[in-house]
Amino acid sequence: MAGPAKIKDIAARAGVSPATVSRALSDTGLVAEPTLSRIREVAQSLNYRPNVSARNLRTQRSMAVLMVVRDVGNPFYLEIMKGVEATARAAGYSVLMGNTENNAEREVEYFDMLRDGHADGMILITGKLPWSVQESRQHLHGLPVVVALETIEGLGLPHVQIDNVGASRAAVEHLIDLGHERIAHISGPVPEVMSVKRRDGYRQAMSAAGLAIPDGYEPVGDYLLHSGETLCRALCERPDPPTAIFVANDEMAFGTINELRRLGLDVPGDVSVVGFDDLFLSQAFYPPLTTVRQPRAEIGQEAMRQLLRVLTGDLTEAETLEMPTALQVRGSTARAKPI
Amino acid sequence: MAGPAKIKDIAARAGVSPATVSRALSDTGLVAEPTLSRIREVAQSLNYRPNVSARNLRTQRSMAVLMVVRDVGNPFYLEIMKGVEATARAAGYSVLMGNTENNAEREVEYFDMLRDGHADGMILITGKLPWSVQESRQHLHGLPVVVALETIEGLGLPHVQIDNVGASRAAVEHLIDLGHERIAHISGPVPEVMSVKRRDGYRQAMSAAGLAIPDGYEPVGDYLLHSGETLCRALCERPDPPTAIFVANDEMAFGTINELRRLGLDVPGDVSVVGFDDLFLSQAFYPPLTTVRQPRAEIGQEAMRQLLRVLTGDLTEAETLEMPTALQVRGSTARAKPI
DNA sequence: CTGAAAGCGCTAACAA
DNA sequence: TTGTTAGCGCTTTCAG
Numbered sequence: 223m224a225g226p227a228k229i230k231d232i233a234a235r236a237g238v239s240p241a242t243v244s245r246a247l248s249d250t251g252l253v254a255e256p257t258l259s260r261i262r263e264v265a266q267s268l269n270y271r272p273n274v275s276a277r278n279l280r281t282q283r284s285m286a287v288l289m290v291v292r293d294v295g296n297p298f299y300l301e302i303m304k305g306v307e308a309t310a311r312a313a314g315y316s317v318l319m320g321n322t323e324n325n326a327e328r329e330v331e332y333f334d335m336l337r338d339g340h341a342d343g344m345i346l347i348t349g350k351l352p353w354s355v356q357e358s359r360q361h362l363h364g365l366p367v368v369v370a371l372e373t374i375e376g377l378g379l380p381h382v383q384i385d386n387v388g389a390s391r392a393a394v395e396h397l398i399d400l401g402h403e404r405i406a407h408i409s410g411p412v413p414e415v416m417s418v419k420r421r422d423g424y425r426q427a428m429s430a431a432g433l434a435i436p437d438g439y440e441p442v443g444d445y446l447l448h449s450g451e452t453l454c455r456a457l458c459e460r461p462d463p464p465t466a467i468f469v470a471n472d473e474m475a476f477g478t479i480n481e482l483r484r485l486g487l488d489v490p491g492d493v494s495v496v497g498f499d500d501l502f503l504s505q506a507f508y509p510p511l512t513t514v515r516q517p518r519a520e521i522g523q524e525a526m527r528q529l530l531r532v533l534t535g536d537l538t539e540a541e542t543l544e545m546p547t548a549l550q551v552r553g554s555t556a557r558a559k560p561i
Numbered sequence: 562m563a564g565p566a567k568i569k570d571i572a573a574r575a576g577v578s579p580a581t582v583s584r585a586l587s588d589t590g591l592v593a594e595p596t597l598s599r600i601r602e603v604a605q606s607l608n609y610r611p612n613v614s615a616r617n618l619r620t621q622r623s624m625a626v627l628m629v630v631r632d633v634g635n636p637f638y639l640e641i642m643k644g645v646e647a648t649a650r651a652a653g654y655s656v657l658m659g660n661t662e663n664n665a666e667r668e669v670e671y672f673d674m675l676r677d678g679h680a681d682g683m684i685l686i687t688g689k690l691p692w693s694v695q696e697s698r699q700h701l702h703g704l705p706v707v708v709a710l711e712t713i714e715g716l717g718l719p720h721v722q723i724d725n726v727g728a729s730r731a732a733v734e735h736l737i738d739l740g741h742e743r744i745a746h747i748s749g750p751v752p753e754v755m756s757v758k759r760r761d762g763y764r765q766a767m768s769a770a771g772l773a774i775p776d777g778y779e780p781v782g783d784y785l786l787h788s789g790e791t792l793c794r795a796l797c798e799r800p801d802p803p804t805a806i807f808v809a810n811d812e813m814a815f816g817t818i819n820e821l822r823r824l825g826l827d828v829p830g831d832v833s834v835v836g837f838d839d840l841f842l843s844q845a846f847y848p849p850l851t852t853v854r855q856p857r858a859e860i861g862q863e864a865m866r867q868l869l870r871v872l873t874g875d876l877t878e879a880e881t882l883e884m885p886t887a888l889q890v891r892g893s894t895a896r897a898k899p900i
Numbered sequence: 901c902t903g904a905a906a907g908c909g910c911t912a913a914c915a916a
Numbered sequence: 917t918t919g920t921t922a923g924c925g926c927t928t929t930c931a932g
Contacts, residue, residue, distance in 0.1 A: 226676050228909060238917045241617055244911055254917055271677040275623070276909030278614035279924050295643055297636035307660060314681075319658045321646060337565050338610040339925095340655075447845055449880065476845040483847065506786055506815040508847040567925060578903045583927055593901055615925035618908050678909095 227268035236264045247272070278339060279404055280282055287430050287529060288341040290320035290332045292348050298471075298518070299347065302370065305522025313530055315342075322348055336365060343529045345522075346379075347371050349414050366532045370525040374414040380532065381542040382525040383432055387418055389514045389547040390423025390468070391430075393496045396463055396512070396549055397466040398431045401558035402494060406439045406464035408453050408474055417442075420470045420498065436462060450477025458493075465493055465558050472497040472504050479507070479554065488528060490556035509553035517545050564898075566607035575603045588613070611682070611888075617678060626868060627680040629659035629671045631687050637810075637838055637857070638686065641709065644861025645684060652869055654681075661687055675704060682859075682868045685718075686710050688753050705871045709712040709864040719871065720881040721864040725755055728853045728886040729762025729807070730769075732835045735888055736805040737770045739832060740897035745778045745803035747792045747813055759809045759837065775801060782813050789816025797824055804832055804897050811836040811843050811852055818846075818893065829895035840887055849894035856884050 229247075233240045238257060240338065246253040246261040247270075253261070262432050264270075278284045289306050291299045307317045318341055319330045329348065335341050343366035351374060370382045397405050407424040410417030421440060428435050442455060443449035450469060457464055469475040475497030487493055489509055497504065497513035506510040524543055531537035568586075572579045577596060585592040585600040586609075592600070603609075607860060617623050628645050630638045646656045656678055657673045668687065674680050682705035690713060708723045736744050745761040749756030760779060764863030767774050782788035789808060793816065796803055808814040818828050826832050827850055836843065836852035843850040863882055870876035 227877050230909080240909090241911075241920080242918055245918085248911085252917070257918085259738075271673055273618070273678050273909050274723050275614050275617035276924090277677050277911080279612070279908090279926085280910045280912085282924070283615065295639045297639065300634045300636065300639075304660075307633075316657070318655070321643075334610055339614050385898070447841075476842065480845055501784075503815065503842055506819055508819070515904095566925095569925080579925090580904080580927075581902055584902085587927085591901065596902085612925050615908090616927075618910085618924090619926045619928080623909075 226273075227265075227270045229270075229272070232261060232264050232270060234269060235268070236261050244259065246507065282339075283342050284339055285314055286318055287317045287526070288318045288320050288332055288335060288344040290322060290329070290344060290346050290348060292322055292324050294319060294321040297397060297501060301502075301518035302347070302419075302522035302525075305519035305524075306526045307522075308519075309523045309526035309530070315530075324348075325559045333365075336367075342366060344368070345370055345525045345529055346374070349373065349416055366529060368525050368529045370521055371416070375415070378540045379542050380528045380537065380560075382521055382528060382545065383542060384521070384545050384547050386419035387423040387426065389549075390420040390498070391427040392423075392549050393498065393514055394424050394427035395431075396469050396487045396495060397468065397496060397555065398427060398433070400494065400555060401468070402466035403433055403558070404435065404462060405466045405468060406441075406442055406444050406465045407435075407459050408450060408457075408469045408478060410443060410445050410470040411440055411540055417470060417498050424468055439464065443470065445471050445474060447473050447477040450474030451481040452477075454478040454481040455485070458482070458487070463493075466495070466555070467493065468496045470498055470503045472499040472511060475511055475513065476507060479482075479509075488559075490554050494555040494558075496555060505550075505552060511550075512555040513550055515548045515550050517547070519543050563647065565612075566604075566609045568609075568611070571600065571603050571607060571609060574607070574689045575600050600790075621678070622681050624653055625655045625657055625679055625680045626865070627659050627671055627674060627683040627763075629661060629668070629683060629685050629687060631661055631663050633658060633660045636840060640841075640857035641686070641861035641864075644858035644863075646861075647858075648817050648862045648865035648869070652865075654869075663687075663729065664813050672704075675706075681705060682872050683707070684709055684864045684868055685713070688712065688755060690716075703714060705868060707864050707868045707871065710755070717879045719867045719876065719879050721860055721867060722881060722885065722888050723855055723860070723884050725758035725767065726762040728888075729759040730766040730839070731762075731888050732837065732853055733763050733766035734770075736807065736833060736835060736894065737766060737772070739805070739833065739894060741805035742772055742897070743801060743803045744807060745796050745806045746774075746790060747780055747782050747796075747808045747817060749782060749784050749809040751781055756809060763807055779801065779804055781788070782809065784813060784814040786812050790815030790820040791816075793817040793820040794824070797821070797826070805834070805894070806832065807835045809837055811838040811840045811850060814850055814852065814893075815846060818848075818850075822857045829893050831898075833894040833897075835894060840852075844889075844891060851891045852889055853896040854887045854889050856886070860884050 229240045229243050232243045243261055246258050310317045322328045346369045349372035368380045395413040408422045412418050441453040443453050469478050475495055479495055482489050482493050497511050500513045504513050568579045568582050571582045582600055585597050661667045685706055685708045688711035707719045748760045753758050780792040782792055808817050808868045813833055818834055819833050820829050828834055836850050839852045839854040843852050
């Protein structure tokens with residue numbers, strides 16, 4: 223016998239029809255006992271595996287979902303991926319990773335994969351959709367897509383999110399509680415929704431405490447190490463340098479702290495720094511980073527759960543799940559020095 | 562029209578047979594010009610996408626490859642993944658990520674995916690195969706599998722590797738050049754091939770310099786942060802604590818440095834530390850980590866290239882590619898203090 | 901250069 | 917409970 227065994231081979235050896243084999247192997251409960259175990263044995267001995275293409279073609283489903291992120295290279299997404307994968311596996315789905323590199327064409331490609339049968343549904347972790355809205359509506363309406371972490375407005379898609387505004391406000395309040403007044407914010411690439419929300423949280427906290435935000439106290443970064451360094455330097459060269467910085471993600475916070483050190487400033491002695499994300503290395507960093515913890519694995523889990531509900535028709539209207547965050551107070555923040 | 566357009570729909574609208582449409586759309590050069598562009602236009606306007614299951618079933622290929630790693634959660638694999646993906650895409654393949662979690666069953670599962678048509682080939686980045694050798698031989702012989710970074714011996718599989726022994730030796734020689742004599746090694750989980758090789762490099766360098774390796778100077782870790790901390794502490798509590806430590810990977814090195822700091826020791830003032838991997842955060846770490854850089858993206862690229870050659874039948878016998886490494890000397894190593 | 905026809909391997913009506 | 921039959925959408929001989 224050349225190549226892998228087919229259902230027909232099993233049928234022949236077991237002396238039954240292909241249909242019976244199919245039924246036996248997929249646990250429909252429609253096959254009687256003497257036959258059932260015989261088929262199973264034969265399948266086992268032939269080392270049988272159903273051909274997925276044939277099955278998918280016939281059933282019109284791929285039993286796969288697509289998880290699309292901006293950049294697979296970012297460790298931040300990994301734990302989410304794990305959460306997604308675990309839940310998907312348990313339901314018999316496999317997970318394909320998609321990587322857009324912030325490239326509109328590639329995003330479209332992944333949407334196309336839904337239509338061409340590559341995947342049955344999609345978990346989107348990218349914030350912007352590049353096409354004109356009407357086109358989007360056409361494509362998106364009724365598509366099995368769940369948005370995680372980011373926000374895509376006006377399309378009625380289910381979301382799994384965190385309270386970016388509240389979490390940021392809490393982070394900044396922590397700095398205010400420590401007596402800081404000149405608090406700057408290194409933001410993500412506004413006007414992306416997530417970055418705007420984190421900046422809003424910062425502004426709310428400042429305003430509630432009656433603190434002013436000087437011009438230029440909200441430089442815009444790109445969530446990468448290097449921009450943390452550059453923007454921190456600019457901030458420190460001002461006549462009114464901050465005594466604390468709330469940075470929109472951990473990676474930029476690492477850059478910020480490094481730059482402060484290079485400038486001869488002590489963290490947290492001279493300047494306090496708070497990040498956002500709680501990467502697994504953040505507590506191994508020196509000083510251990512005070513940062514906002516997101517329940518990443520749970521976010522992935524919930525996103526996949528939602529998607530399963532969409533896929534089974536249980537979930538018809540868009541629902542937004544909000545997952546809790548927690549400020550991890552560690553060594554990068556301290557009381558403001560008395561003036 | 563319900564559902565996505567099929568080849569038949571295009572054929573109908575263009576007034577040709579399905580066969581011609583198929584030929585036109587797959588650029589076989591067998592379709593004449595008036596027809597060709599008409600078909601393309603119709604396909605475009607119908608927003609046609611070929612159904613992958615049908616195509617795969619017919620062609621007996623999935624145009625997908627599987628990249629299997631121990632732990633997707635490890636950022637170390639990400640850049641490799643990127644290299645693999647870029648090369649795969651260019652050749653029209655997509656990449657599926659597999660995650661074994663060091664679980665034998667799951668490894669088998671991924672091998673099965675080759676047989677059931679999920680993927681056409683596989684890039685394996687796990688060091689051990691759990692099954693009895695004869696079984697392995699049956700399964701593996703002639704399978705389109707390329708091993709990257711790790712080593713699987715005796716099965717005649719193509720490999721893409723680095724010189725773990727040489728790189729480790731060079732790392733330790735760097736410490737010796739700095740005047741260190743009491744140099745310890747925190748190893749990976751021996752007897753895994755990679756861990757053994759790195760330890761061998763350490764031993765070779767020590768022996769070549771005529772330096773002794775006291776009992777207990779080679780504690781065995783698991784490549785995770787925490788074991789770096791624990792093992793470092795044990796090392797420092799000895800009557801003859803090391804003045805330098807060569808750690809088998811960066812993650813454990815981070816743990817090591819943190820623990821040293823906790824013990825009130827300065828890095829590199831009191832103890833020098835060298836890692837292995839050069840994670841993207843290693844230069845952002847404090848102090849910036851001296852470590853062995855591996856060309857990760859290139860490793861992924863080459864592994865995929867090899868796999869493509871296997872897939873096209875260009876590569877028939879096992880070939881082992883060795884990629885260069887480079888010691889990145891940064892701030893975590895310094896001259897030994899005079900005694 | 902184009903069309904007709906067969907079939908990839910599987911599952912799901914419909915019959916028996 | 918099992919078998920018969922048809923067909924998922926595509927590509928590829930084989931004819932013309």
